[in-house]
Amino acid sequence: MGSLSKEGRKDARKEKKAARKDARKEKKDIRKTVKEEKKELRQDTKDKKKTAKKEKKAEMEKIKKSGVTGKEKRELKKEVRHDAKDKRKDTRTTKKEEKKEIKTEKKLDIKQAETKKDERIKEIKEERGMVPASEEPAPYLGITLYANSNFRGDSMSVNNDWWTLRGSKVGNNPCSIKISQNNVAILLYKKKNWNGKVMYLRHKKEISDLDDPDRGGKKGFGNSITSVRVNPFIIELNVTVVTGENGELPGGWPSRTEAEKEIKEIIEMTNDFLERQNSLLQVKINDLEYRIDEKRWHLDKKKNDKRIKIPASWKKSGFVNVIFVNVVTDALGISDSGKRGNYFAVGVKRKSIDLLDANGNTIPDNEGNSIVGITQVESLAKTFVHELFHHIGDLEHPIDEPVEDLDDEGIMYNMMTQGNAANIKLLHLTNSQIEDTHQKIARHAWAKTKRVE
């Protein structure tokens, strides 16, 4: 299981930045060397030509001095000219070949620098996934638990995950909590190892009695919290890209490279969203496969036939299964809550209508500006997150648009509202949606296996 503190993520970002910077420098050096090599080659060629000219002149001089005349003299001169011509030709050919070699080598060197950078970034990312929560440096989060209600008794600053509070300063039964800063979150569990009933809290707040709903608490949570979590859970994805019969990629993706690039961007946007929400969740691709399948190339929810299920061989236990298909009829994506097929799907083919509301109007943001310029990948990321939460959190479409008091953030669109055309950056999840999701995750096998004992 991997999870990372804010500090750790910052370090990873720094390292990635350094890797990119080094690669840029290396490429610059390669280009400089190539320039020098080319200059040298030009000088070399010039010198060769000069020498050849001198040699020709000397040969002619020799003929003149030798005293031969007539036809013989003409023949000798002709030979010298011929030789000189051949030499010039050779020089040109050598120059051409050497130039080509420099170019090829440059290409290889640049490619090598790119690969080196990619490998370094991959390593940084892998490390990210494997760092155990307990070994992470613990940044100050401004979260304090108190043994008794009304912020009395022993207290403890929570900056890291506790799979059991037994033996901690506040023991197994903290009764009140203070969160002194925004953009932090904590999960409180009734059972050890982040299991059982869960309570999710984010942003600045003070709860003087965790058992009292009137004071921000929740019935049953007084005197009974056994484990707490402040670092995100990583949900690992088993990805299938469904291809058409002739290997055609969904949504007109031109190549596998392009498909993977966009999927990577979707994952990055998803993780940015999850981090912005302080959801204590992150996603990560574990596996990506291409599977030819004409039936599931086009999913039709209404038909509700066999194609809606996915073959067992496509699934991987312990992971969230996601498939990218060409089209989902009358929808952008589809998901089940784990009863039928255990997967969710995203239709890659987008229409520009995605950017409009039901009446065909552009959707204004919270300052009344129309949202323009939402890209295909942003649209895909939005669907991806929407379906992900239908799937892992069993979340439904909210009937009323819940507007939450997030201080001055002014976020107004719910990620789970159907047909919401807002940019992913203007979407959010409510506290209870995140809490419900973590409650589901605590029960799912794929999340449980990632917990420590």
Ligand SMILES: [Zn+2]
């Ligand atoms: Zn939906």
